[in-house]
Amino acid sequence: MTSAHLSAVVREVDNADQVSVATRRAAAISQFINTARELIGDPSQARRQDLEAVAHHLETLGRQSALFPEADFPVNEQYPAVVYRLSEETDGSFALYLSAGLPGKSVQPHDHTTWAMITGVQGIERNVFYRRDKTDDPARDTLTPERTIDVVPGNSVILGPDDVHTIELQGQQTGLHLHFYGRGLDHMPARVVFDTREGGSYRTFGPPAGIRHARISPQALKAALAEREEIAVLDVRDAGVYARSHLLFAVSAPRWRLPLEIDRLVPRRSTRIVVVDGDESQAHDGAHQLIRLGWTNVSVLAGGTAAWAAAGLEVFSGTNVPSKAFGEIIEHQKQTPWISSDELERLVQQGENIAVVDSRTPEEFAAFSLPFAHSLPGAELVYRIGEIAPDPDTLVVVNCAGRTRSIVGAQTLIDAGIPNRVVSLRNGTMDWLLTGRSLAHGRQTQLPEPSEGSKASARAQAEAVAQRAGVRRIDTATLRRWQDSARQQQRTLYLFDIRTRAEYEAGHLEGWRWAPGGQLVQATDEYAATRGARIVLADWDGVRALTTGAWLAQLGWDVSVYAPATHGPDATRVTGPEPVRVLAPDHPAPLIAPAQAAALQQAGKAVLIDIDSRAAYEKRHPAGARFVAPGRLSAFIATLPTDVSVVLLSSDGVLAGSVAAGLLRSAKPVQPLLTLRGGAQAWTAAELPTDSGSDGVVTGDDDQSYSPYLHKDLTLRNAGFEEYLEWELGLVAQLEREGHTGIALIE
Template sequence: MTSTLLSAIPRELDVGTRRSAAIAQFISTARQLIGDPSQASREDLEAVARHLETLGRQATLFPEEDFPVDQEHPAVVYRLSEEADGGFALYLSAALPGKSVLPHDHTTWAIISGVQGVERNVFYRRDKTADPARDALTPERTVDVGLGNSVILGPDDVHTIELQGHQTGLHLHFYGRGLDHMPARVVFESRAGGSYRTFGPPAGIRHARITPQDLKAALADGQEIALLDVRDAGVYARSHLLFAVSAPRWRLPLDIDRLVPRRNTRIVVIDGDESQAHDGAHQLIRLGWTNVSVLAGGTEAWAAAGLEVFSGTNVPSKAFGEVIEHEKQTPWITSEELERLVRQGDNIAVVDSRTPEEFAAFSLPFAHSVPGAELVYRIAEIAPDPETLVVVNCAGRTRSIVGAQTLIDAGIPNRVVSLRNGTMDWLLTGRTLAHGRQTPLPEPSAGHLAGARAQADAVAHRAGVRRIDAATLQRWQESARQQQRTLYLFDIRTRAEYEAGHLEGWRWAPGGQLVQATDEYAATRGARIVLADWDGVRALTTGAWLAQLGWDVSVHAPATHGPGAARVTGPEPVRVLVPDSPAPLIAPAQAAALQQSGAAVLIDIDSRAAYEKRHPAGARFVAPGRLSEFIPTLPAQASVVLISADGILAHSVASGLLRSAKPAQPLLALRGGTRGWIAAELPTDSGGDGVVTGDDDQSYSPYLQKDLALRNAGFVEYLEWELGLVAQLEREGHTGIALID
């Protein structure tokens, strides 16, 4: 690293982003100079030390408030960077004056350089004594490390550290292996030597912290930012920040590449009380994300600071629906009125704007399945008579409101209303639903398609949605590859259309769901979103709503012929990152035999709802975030077999647990998961008797309640929650929502 490179980092960026860029430059330089960290020469280390000194001189990148120490925690080690295998690990050691560490070694090379304060390093010669359990130490030299200088240690060097003066110390420690990859290092009982023992890494290695007040300001500074809540999804749903995305720590290897595709995105990791966030931050760093900090005190501290805390899921989108109805006065009708109109045989068309899968689970007996993004595209086929009343419904409120307002904003000639409170109200008022229905999506005629295009174009134009050409898209893709700006590429057509042929690298996100659950697809606030515009209607309709939600949205019409028209078929590929050595797999038949003999315990970790429908007989269900407390309660001699739907999540989680928790029991993953078990025709069961962790794994809909009184109470609570979101948004302040006239 050179000072020239450091000065090239834009000063207008926040300090965390500038710090991560400087650290990334340093690590890149160190990697080039050293190559294999196990083969580093003294000459290589001396060259790297000069660069570490340069990094340390940028003291403004390491403010004390980001790396706090106090009387309760007088010395804290903060992780700045670490590769997945533990190599090239960089830490900031922060300590109050007077910090002193007994003589110890590292079993790898180390370089220490100063940022603030003076750290005195005393080096010792280590000699054997007549007692094989005791060695003698003799001080040989002393090096005071402060701003602008450094010291290099070899794997066998023994030294002590003592902070001099009255200033809080901040020192960069760079190692060939991470602190939790040094199992054989020793510490002596005194400066004279004596007995010695191996010791582990510092308890609770932390990561740079950001206060609630600073995070609140960061959310409004215009730079990209992703808030990731790493608790299990059900725990997250009980209390979280408005723009925090549910990203359970154990799912990060499966989800993070799609949620936050740019590796240097500014990420703030959040939990309830800062007890889990640092483990989540460590996981992200090992996976390759570099600009990671932790919300100090978690959601509890955010609330204590007087800032707004939300419950529920997909809150930004659901709150958006409430804002639409509140500001635009979206018209609605009640269940009673709808039933009366249907019974009278009035000219009416009811369209359900949920997904086809949700529609098949339950629907109004007379409704058509038309997902939200399809409404403008297909409504003229369902209600060609302008005198037909169009009623839009969903399971609750959001997609009813958004769907109805979509048609109203598009200017269709029909009168349009939403069904107030959706099928929840239909059931609350004593009516029944149909199950297992499917209705075909009609293809628009040429005349109707032309009209729909004009309607969608007008709305998108008013919302500020741009059309971009292939050259612009290529520039933006290159910017994303260069880690300069996040770019999400979404194809919002139906599943069948997407799988029949889509552009390579474009994700499938059915338009209605992209608006309804934006946080499940895009975690980076301030990123670009580009939608593939295949028909001139659906992408524009979806883009208009996303733009009003505060996103930077454009549409791109794919080429119809030539090199740029190449298509990829099949479902969206999902890349699973593999930071840990793979856990052993076990075939279903072997697992069943072990279980039958009492030598194995089966634990499903995927979805409680799916578990209750069908699971391997005798299995229990545990939310992944609770495994580390549940597994130690099991017999030490029994193998623990983790299960998920297809085995992928279970294998990833088992691999991570073997590295981090190191359970006493043998830990395996079921090959092929529940599907493999069923395919092997092994016994299954249903029901919730084996559920250990309640609804920690995800937030569950009242529709799943079998007790009608509990279901109806859940409906009422949910509807009151949705109605209260407008007031919560007013207290939240800046949300980015801006509705068109």
């Protein structure tokens, strides 16, 4: 970020009515780091005069004590001294920490092997500097105290790479001091500490155990979620673990997948992020990963989801909960009509005038469907229903796999005012199977192209609903202004093209993501993690963006639609699928070709581990491979013999490569760690042996919420259906206990 952009962010933060201490702190720290980077340049070549200039700016930061409240950086009798990471570059340079400690906290004489500087925020940190002299014993040196400086708010000390000092907190006040280093604490493998203050034997030592990040209490986070400031709550556990128990507005963002997903989930680097896990055991690793990836305003929920529940706050299970709860609220408040499986089959058998439309994705429809249904994804309903049910006397039945998309789809058509009677299929294909019926597999139905008359009618219907929901239209000038604001890190902007995959790939606006409208409503948390952000939908036809936007607005989002130009310089299109940017903060792991991996495996010298998707693994995987959820990968590798190679694989190798690189940096397995080049796809293309089934699954359903549809045992499947339906029906009561959700349905 440039100095001009950073200054704009700071001004925006200073002028905001409701801006958290965390955001103001992050802006001030970013400004300091930016200044330090400009003054010092290469941290390994820092000059004394440049360090002195930076120390002056560090003192200015330290004087802003209101940015560093003790509640955010706690210490107690159990943890009398804690180091909190505030900022760190991807390569580990320019690392800023807050050292917090109870009175009397002290550290034995040590060096840093890089330059360092310290200033005060609160309390007195006594620094004693020593001269280090060699002795005849190469393992023992003598130390002689030379000077003592009490570091308090307003002054600072600077240390060179070889300087040795001790620190000890004086007085009765909890100490809070900023420590700024040329390299991060976990990038100083050669620094030494002495046994006594007189010197003697010394040893190298590692970084402090459990470096933490600013913490936020459950009560404070609950209040923050109801405020206007943008905030993203990210749960960094594996998705299946998250599904068992999580906060309503926590988005599943497994730590090992962050390099692949964070840029799309939280595109603005200065967004306020709160990292969540079950008990605060994984959240700090996730926070560190985010900081290394470039996100600057990161804190951790104190005590995790367990502490949230202990505080009497509501905990949810399942996936896509805000959207699914939204569907239940729609049916509860609007009394969306429904039809049972028994009644639907009776009408079909009698040849009644009826059209059944399945509002899921075409891929889901092809997997299984009612034998007589048409595939018509949610965003397409108003746009194309006139071609499927042109007769106003035709009964329209909207169906999905469970409940949500049936309800939302039916109510979409009802709110649009189509002349037909519309109902949802109660409990979807789950109920169809529970009542002893069967489904079709592999079907595909073409989406009918609406006639000009149907388009005109659909546009009028969509426009009326969108206006009632408060969806705005914006022009090119407004869009460009908002894009500039997003680039300057002032406000998050999500740009979504909600048409079909084929339409998107045939030509879309550059920088716009593909998010089919029905899925954007059904699984909003998979596309946009920042609450309070702007969403703009590309309105190509005057129907689909408006109907999708109307539902998103009622979900509580700030939604607008933009009509792309059809000619001229602003009409430029790009083709192909949505590009995915993979962030790479770590050195890549070595690659191995499928044939080589197979030879090592056959010789007993390699173990293949799939870490991508249990469901995909069970369908097909390299013969002999295991499946392990990434969150438990380190523990599993530790159980393997040290003389075998570990080969990680994912569908295309991208996720496996990212995870392997992260493991080599942090966990450092003793076994050789490799990535299968091209992943499982390359293995299959090489016609190497494959297998199917769950025998090699090590970690159960940790990696994702396991769908009841995947059970081959019908008893287990039906029990899963009933459990799911009971869970979803109970969401309305849970939302009432939750309180503020931002959901507001139009009449």
